[in-house]
Amino acid sequence: MDHPFDRELGKLEDELRGPLRRAILPPPTPEETSRLIASLQGEFDLLKVEPESPKLDFNPQVDPPSLKQILRSQLRLNQRSILLTSSAVFLMLVLLIDPAYPLDHFGGLPGGIFPLITPLLLIVSMLFSSRTWDKGMRAVETLTPYPPALVLYTRLLLVTGIVTGMALLSTIVIGFKSMQAENSTFLFGPFVLEWMGILLVTGGAAMYMLFRKGMIASLVSAVLVYGLWIILQGQIMDHGVSMSGKMATDIVLLIIGVSLLVSSYGRSLKWNAASWRAST
Amino acid sequence: MIRIEGLERQAGTYRLEIERAVISSGLNLVVGANGAGKTTLIELLTTLQTPDAGDILYSGRKAADHLPLIRSQIGYVPADIELYGDMKAGKLLKYMAELKGVYQPEAIDKLIGDFRLEPFRKSKVKHLSQGVQRRIAVVQALLASPSFLFLDEPLNGMDAEERKFLITYLTQYAKGRMVIVAAHELNEWEEATDNVIWIHRGRLRYNGSPQQWKLSVASSVWEGEVDLSDFERIPQERLIHFQMTDERMKVRLMAKKQPGPEFLEKEPTLEDAFFLHMDALARRG
Numbered sequence: 001m002d003h004p005f006d007r008e009l010g011k012l013e014d015e016l017r018g019p020l021r022r023a024i025l026p027p028p029t030p031e032e033t034s035r036l037i038a039s040l041q042g043e044f045d046l047l048k049v050e051p052e053s054p055k056l057d058f059n060p061q062v063d064p065p066s067l068k069q070i071l072r073s074q075l076r077l078n079q080r081s082i083l084l085t086s087s088a089v090f091l092m093l094v095l096l097i098d099p100a101y102p103l104d105h106f107g108g109l110p111g112g113i114f115p116l117i118t119p120l121l122l123i124v125s126m127l128f129s130s131r132t133w134d135k136g137m138r139a140v141e142t143l144t145p146y147p148p149a150l151v152l153y154t155r156l157l158l159v160t161g162i163v164t165g166m167a168l169l170s171t172i173v174i175g176f177k178s179m180q181a182e183n184s185t186f187l188f189g190p191f192v193l194e195w196m197g198i199l200l201v202t203g204g205a206a207m208y209m210l211f212r213k214g215m216i217a218s219l220v221s222a223v224l225v226y227g228l229w230i231i232l233q234g235q236i237m238d239h240g241v242s243m244s245g246k247m248a249t250d251i252v253l254l255i256i257g258v259s260l261l262v263s264s265y266g267r268s269l270k271w272n273a274a275s276w277r278a279s280t
Numbered sequence: 281m282i283r284i285e286g287l288e289r290q291a292g293t294y295r296l297e298i299e300r301a302v303i304s305s306g307l308n309l310v311v312g313a314n315g316a317g318k319t320t321l322i323e324l325l326t327t328l329q330t331p332d333a334g335d336i337l338y339s340g341r342k343a344a345d346h347l348p349l350i351r352s353q354i355g356y357v358p359a360d361i362e363l364y365g366d367m368k369a370g371k372l373l374k375y376m377a378e379l380k381g382v383y384q385p386e387a388i389d390k391l392i393g394d395f396r397l398e399p400f401r402k403s404k405v406k407h408l409s410q411g412v413q414r415r416i417a418v419v420q421a422l423l424a425s426p427s428f429l430f431l432d433e434p435l436n437g438m439d440a441e442e443r444k445f446l447i448t449y450l451t452q453y454a455k456g457r458m459v460i461v462a463a464h465e466l467n468e469w470e471e472a473t474d475n476v477i478w479i480h481r482g483r484l485r486y487n488g489s490p491q492q493w494k495l496s497v498a499s500s501v502w503e504g505e506v507d508l509s510d511f512e513r514i515p516q517e518r519l520i521h522f523q524m525t526d527e528r529m530k531v532r533l534m535a536k537k538q539p540g541p542e543f544l545e546k547e548p549t550l551e552d553a554f555f556l557h558m559d560a561l562a563r564r565g
Contacts, residue, residue: 034496041487042300056339059352061424062381073378077364136361139328140420145352145381 062145067265070146070154077155082125086163089121090170099177100184114174115195118167119202119229123222125159126206130215149211153268156210157261160203167195190247197250198229200257207264229253281305282325282428282458286334291320294482298334301487306474307454309490310462311554317482318462319359319432325460326356326430338428352381355421359432359462365406369397369416372405376420391419394449410437418446422453429459435468447472466550473550480561494548497556499534504543506531514539517562520555534559 028036063069093114130152132138144151171192178186205225210218236246282303289296296317312318323329325336327343327350335342338350364372373388382388392398395415400408405416414437421429431450435443450459451472460477463469476493478486486493501520511522511529518539521532532546533539534556548556 054339056341056346056349056353056427058349059381059424059426061384061387062352063383064381069378069381069383073375077375132364134362136358136417137363139323139326139358140356140361140376140417141379142328143326143351143354143356144379145348145424147348151379 059145064145067150067154070151071158074151074154074158082129082159082162083166086121086125086166089117090166093117094170094173094177097174099174099181099186112191112194114167114170114191115198116230118163118195118199119222119226122160122163122199122203123206123219123226125163126156126203126222127219129155129159147269149268152210153207153265156203156207157265160200160261164196164199167199168192171195187243190243190250193247193250193254197253197257198226200261201229201253202226202257204257204260204264208260208267211264211267281339283337284334285337287324287331287336288333289320289324289329289331291317291482296320296324296479296482298484301477301484303458303460303477303487304475305454305456305458307450307469307472308458308460308475308477309466309469309473309550310460310477310479311466311550312479313558316479318479320482321477321479322356322430322432322460322462325428326354327351328356352424353427355424355426355429357417357421357431357434359436361417363405363413363416366404368402368404369408369412370401373416373419373423377423380424382423387423387425391422395419411439411442414438415442415446427457429453429457430461431459432462433464434461435463435465443468466554470550476550478554478557480558485557485561490550490553493557494550494553497548497553498560499536499556501532501534501546501548501552501556502539502543503530503532503546504540505529506540506542510540517559520552 058064096113132141141151171188174191175186175188178184202222202225206218206222209221232249236249241249284298284301284303286300287296287298292315294315294317298321310318310321320329324331327347335344338346338353341350343350367375370388370392373392374385377383377388392401395418397412397415397419400412400416405413408416414434418431418434421431429450434446434450438446447468450461453459454472454474461469470490473490476486476488476490477484478493486496505525505528506514508527508529511531514531514533518533518535519531520534523530532552533543534552538545546552
């Protein structure tokens with residue numbers, strides 16, 4: 001029997017079939033489910049994060065950084081090649097220099113051979129020892145708990161120390177030879193000041209630029225300082241500057257050199273994101 | 281735990297881009313084809329490379345703000361490392377320890393003992409075998425017992441015994457710490473892996489459990505023996521592994537359906553899963 005309510009219900013169903021079909025979405029396909037899960041992976045990962053997980057601390061196995069300790073570690077690194085090379089160069093200088101006139105100009109260039117060669121040796125040694133050529137070793141040596149530039153600074157400081165030490169030793173030998181020579185004009189103070197002034201200002205300029213503008217700028221500035229010094233020596237020679245005037249110039253150079261080295265140390269301790277980017 | 285957010289880095293011809301990821305403690309295996317971005321990711325995580333954009337957080341600390349602190353907790357074994365050949369093994373490790381701020385000789389002695397390096401302590405590194413040099417490279421990374429240890433192809437140059445020892449050692453070490461290994465030989469790490477990180481063309485395609493990684497493959501792995509004439513008909517891109525046995529060929533291949541009655545379905549290994557995922561990507565274009 002056909003009840004009027006059933007007819008009405010049937011009619012209503014017929015009317016709603018269209019709108020309901022549009023409202024009911026088909027079930028998602030497996031691919032759609034996979035895509036949804038993949039897109040939510042990041043959110044799932046975040047759920048893994050424990051909100052109260054402790055912050056990372058400095059490794060308790062590691063001693064806090066200090067210049068003394070890094071210098072000691074760098075001494076362990078094989079410095080033999082630099083020591084041997086500089087020994088050979090300074091032995092050659094000791095043999096070449098006339099003990100009677102050690103400050104005489106060499107090969108038409110202003111300045112004695114000793115202050116001409118010493119800064120060059122320093123530049124070459126710095127280049128040689130600043131970083132290892134092997135990428136892998138460079139990587140593991142970079143991953144230290146110290147500010148990245150501090151390790152480089154100690155390495156260069158050590159090289160400067162070796163070259164300065166060798167130069168001082170050679171100066172003493174030359175001094176002894178001069179004492180034995182007849183009519184010797186050797187004056188220990190001016191001789192040491194002459195080479196040490198240019199040596200430290202060259203090394204200081206190189207390090208100063210290294211921590212600000214990088215390795216290439218460092219080398220360029222060292223060579224530039226060295227070139228300017230040769231010009232300055234020429235001017236001093238042309239104008240017949242007195243010994244005391246020349247010593248004053250060398251003392252100024254020495255002070256500038258030491259100031260640059262100290263300033264570079266301060267810079268190497270400073271840490272910021274920019275220096276990290278520059279070091280990678 | 282390491283959290284990656286919006287990481288971007290140009291590396292050669294491709295760009296490594298990871299929008300968001302979390303890497304938890306345990307042994308994480310980074311997989312991907314050559315040039316996919318594995319080494320770039322590892323170098324970013326070790327702080328050796330800086331991101332072009334985005335951040336990496338090490339237990340809540342940003343490298344840009346806490347670099348020395350984070351580096352005190354990082355150990356790294358690069359894929360290619362030429363140790364200082366003229367140094368003696370013991371002296372080299374002492375040098376590396378001091379460079380890392382580790383001054384207790386017991387820490388070095390313990391590792392030298394664990395990695396059976398005692399007989400080589402006084403030998404120059406250049407006179408040692410590749411496997412021993414590789415062990416020294418691993419030891420230098422472990423010197424400070426870092427919380428984050430990264431190894432790029434650590435098994436290179438090692439013999440079977442050394443490989444087994446290192447995997448066992450790292451499995452133990454990874455408990456409560458994070459070890460991230462980039463590798464090509466995946467099956468060797470099958471039992472040790474807690475998490476798989478799949479990089480493809482600079483994108484993070486998967487970061488999750490190895491079980492899920494193997495289950496989510498679109499094809500199946502089949503193994504069987506076929507005649508040489510039948511073997512030649514198998515498309516090269518379907519093959520995973522094959523080995524000659526008498527006059528027949530033992531074949532392991534991937535296919536959606538059983539390729540023939542002589543083939544039995546096998547549970548995919550990590551390496552199978554890698555091939556299957558790569559195949560699925562290639563099919564999708």
